[in-house]
Amino acid sequence: MNKKISLGAAVALMAIIAAVTFSITMVYARQTFNSTILNIKEREATYTKLSEIDKWVRQNYYGAIDTETLMDSISSGYIGGIGDPYAKYYTVDEFQRQNQEGTAKSVDVGIVTQVDESGYILITEVYPDSPALAAGIQAGDMIVKIDETDLTVDNVEEMLQSLLGEAGTKLDLVVRRDNVDTPYPLTRREVEKPSVYGSLLQNGVGYVQILEFGSTTSDQFSRAVDKLVSDGAVALVFDVRGNLGRTNEACYRILDKLLPQCNIATSVDKNGEEKVQATSDPAHINLPMTVLINEQTAAAAEIFAQALKDVKSASLVGVTTLGKGTMQVTQQLDDGSAIDITVAKVLTPGGQSFDGVGVKPDYEVSLTKDQADAAAALEKTSADRVELAVQMDPQLKKALELAATAGNVAGVSSSSGDAGLESSSDEELEAGGVEDTEDE
DSSP, X not given: OOOOOOHHHHHHHHHHHHXXXXXXXXXXXXXXXXXXXXXXXXXXXXXHHXXXXXXXXXXXXXXXXXXXXXXXXXXXXXXXXXXXXXXXXXXXXXXXXHHHHTTSEEEESSEEXXXXXXXXXXXXXXXXXXXXXXHTOOTTOEEEEETTEEOOTTTHHHHHHTTOOOTTOEEEEEEEETTEEEEEEEEOEEEEOOOEEEEEOTTSEEEEEEOOBXXXXXXXXXXHHHHHHHTTOXXXXXXXXXXXXXXXXXXXXXXXXXXXXXXXXXXXXXXXXXXXXEEEOSEEEOSOEEEEEOTTOOXXXXXXXXXXXXXXXXXXXXXXXXOOOEEEEEEEOTTSOEEEEEEEEEEOTTSOOOTTTOOOOSEEOOOOHHHHHHHHHSOOOSHHHHHHHHTTOHHHHHHHHHHHHHHHHHTOOTTOTTTTEEEOOHHHHHHTTOOOOOOO
16 A cells, blocks of 8 residues: 655655755865865965065075075975975976986996095996997906096095096096006997896806886896796796885886786875776796895885785795885976975785885894895896805895795796796686785
């Protein structure tokens, strides 16, 4: 039996609904209004104080005010005062230099140097595909003369800067090796800075050292790992100790090569909204993996380590990392200057945040100061140098032992050049390729 309500009751019900809706709207509007007014009042107080300072100073300051310097200082002070430890203000010149440095290329002759106590310049590394390498200069050589100037303790710091210059310009070096001085006429040009070194060790483990995640790192990494896999690597060890990160995008491109299909990283902004920052396709390298970390492993390098643990069950060896798990965005201003502030927190594939706590190792292995200094001083640019480093680096030794064991257990044949390249199985795709792992 159908029940009917009277017209009066219907009107009363509609009035009640309208009243409740109005009340809710008014409460929300009042809260929004109060919040807006509060923000306006706070900003007004800030600008009023700044205006008061500016007026009094201009009326009484004896000296002249450089407006550009003043604005840079005010802007820097504002960014420094928001409480963000990673925020930064860049002047126009600083931002231009920052962009140039971000290319991971430099215009020089392709050498890494340090000042020797003798006053000469010691060459500690020669870059691949560089004018220095083409000329035959080697690590361990000593620069004793630049152009027409003999190096001394008094002028060496100044002369060190003269190695840089415009592409196409000439540079004459006199290099001492085994007490023999040899002249080297060189031409400066753009040289790619190496950030990845790969070596295949005698036990079939591929060792890859990643110094930073720069603009050219992913290409260097891809070449290094492809060669190791082709040469028959049975397992991979990635060394990101001392890697402070730089760009997340380079890290994401590298992880795409290593991981099956999954969300590589997700950001969470101030409003709690999540956004997937990068994903991996099904193709991946199917080899056991181990990652070396330490207290100077930060940002993108921490994402790299934790993502491999989340998705590939990679073992982490070393000590707890720095714990910089936030994302910064750079905004260029109208005058060419820029600001860089934290806009979100980063979550790894397993949904974890390492911000403030760091990424914890599965196998905690510490280094003494002497061991750490010795390990840092030895660039692991070849298999021989990696084998030498094992003798003074217990973290590296442990990682290589784990990798060798995992490679043998996995039954990967070192003779099959493409054994490490696979696509995800249906089960992996359905699961997103992510497994939760606990620290040991």
